[in-house]
Amino acid sequence: MNAPANPLAMRMEGPSPAVEVAKDLARRGALIAPVAAMVGAIFWGTDGAVSVAYALAIVVVNFLLAAWSLGFAARISIALMAGVALFGFLIRLGLITLAVLLVRDAAWVELIPLGLTLIITHLGLLFWEMRFVSASLAFPGLKPKPGLDAAQASNSPTISDLSETKEHQ
Amino acid sequence: MSVLAQIAQDIEAADLQNIEAAGGAGMAYGLAAIGPGIGIGYLVGQAVQAMARQPESAGQVQTTMFLGIAFTEALALIGFVVFILLKFV
Numbered sequence: 010m011n012a013p014a015n016p017l018a019m020r021m022e023g024p025s026p027a028v029e030v031a032k033d034l035a036r037r038g039a040l041i042a043p044v045a046a047m048v049g050a051i052f053w054g055t056d057g058a059v060s061v062a063y064a065l066a067i068v069v070v071n072f073l074l075a076a077w078s079l080g081f082a083a084r085i086s087i088a089l090m091a092g093v094a095l096f097g098f099l100i101r102l103g104l105i106t107l108a109v110l111l112v113r114d115a116a117w118v119e120l121i122p123l124g125l126t127l128i129i130t131h132l133g134l135l136f137w138e139m140r141f142v143s144a145s146l147a148f149p150g151l152k153p154k155p156g157l158d159a160a161q162a163s164n165s166p167t168i169s170d171l172s173e174t175k176e177h178q
Numbered sequence: 179m180s181v182l183a184q185i186a187q188d189i190e191a192a193d194l195q196n197i198e199a200a201g202g203a204g205m206a207y208g209l210a211a212i213g214p215g216i217g218i219g220y221l222v223g224q225a226v227q228a229m230a231r232q233p234e235s236a237g238q239v240q241t242t243m244f245l246g247i248a249f250t251e252a253l254a255l256i257g258f259v260v261f262i263l264l265k266f267v
Contacts, residue, residue, distance in 0.1 A: 013230040026237045027244035075251075076244055083240060087229050094222040094247060095215070102211060102254055109258075113266055120267050124259035132252050135245065142241060149237030 016087040025080025026150030030142060031072045033151055034134050038069040041134075045126060053119045060119045064126035067108050068134065071101055203265040210257020217250040 042065050049061030075097060082093035105127075112118050143152040225243040229236040 013227070014233055016226050016230045019230060019233060019236075021236055021240065023237075026241040030241055030244060071251075072248065075247065079240065079244060079247075087226055087236075091222045091226050094243075095219055098215065098218050098247070098251060098254075101251075102258070105255070106258060109262060113262070120262055124263055127255055128252065128259055131248070131255055135248050135252070139245070142245065146235060146238060149235075149241055 016091075019087045020085060021080075021083040021087070025076065025083060027076040028080045029150035030138060031076030033141065034072045034138050035069045037134055037137060038065055038072075038130065041065075041130070045130065049119075049122045049126070053122050056117050056119045057122045059117045060123040061126045063112070063118075064123045065130050067105055068127060068130045071105060071131075072134075074101060074104075200265065203261045206264065207257050207261035210260070211254045214250045214254040217253070218247055221246045221250065 042062060045061050045065055046058040049057035049059075051057075053060070078093050078097045079090055082090040109123065113120065141151050143150065221243060225239050225246075228239045232239075
């Protein structure tokens with residue numbers, strides 16, 4: 010069994026897989042936005058459509074902000090990433106509260122579709138994204154597209170390769 | 179004491195109802211944020227431990243951690259939505 014590394018000194022390099030997943034979530038959010046706005050328009054009119062779009066924007070920005078902050082902190086230190094994850098949760102919750110409270114009296118806001126969209130799209134996008142998340146060391150973020158060459162996967166290090174490298178060192 | 183009694187007399191039933199509603203909504207939001215806070219703390223702690231033990235799987239752990247945080251955050255969002263619906267609708 011490996012001795013644990015020092016999280017204060019350890020940091021991640023290269024592109025963050027969390028950012029990759031968040032960008033994919035944003036892409037899927039943009040895909041469902043017209044349908045969601047249409048549903049809002051059917052039940053609550055134009056105000057409903059605008060409120061649904063606003064809530065969807067809040068959800069997507071929240072995902073991107075969370076992933077970016079985690080990726081940024083992980084490049085400095087894993088321990089900092091833990092702190093950013095906790096305080097980032099509080100800060101982002103505050104920002105969501107602010108974003109909703111600032112517009113709650115606006116003429117175009119319907120609070121019921123806005124609230125429902127916040128919950129449904131947040132969970133819905135996550136469950137949808139779960140189908141595309143990879144669980145391999147070669148592709149730590151998203152699963153490779155079917156057309157992507159298998160050579161890239163075979164060239165990527167596996168656990169055993171890395172263990173051997175460690176033993177040689 | 180007489181000042182307090184005067185204030186109590188000035189508060190009408192409608193005001194009391196508003197105060198109760200605001201207190202209830204605020205408590206719902208606050209309580210709903212505690213659980214996810216504990217959950218995210220535990221989740222991130224375990225993720226950091228996993229990364230420290232197996233640095234080669236750090237990317238994979240970060241992806242799982244990000245998704246875990248997002249799912250846990252949904253609980254706080256539900257509390258927030260209950261808060262705005264109770265308070266403003």
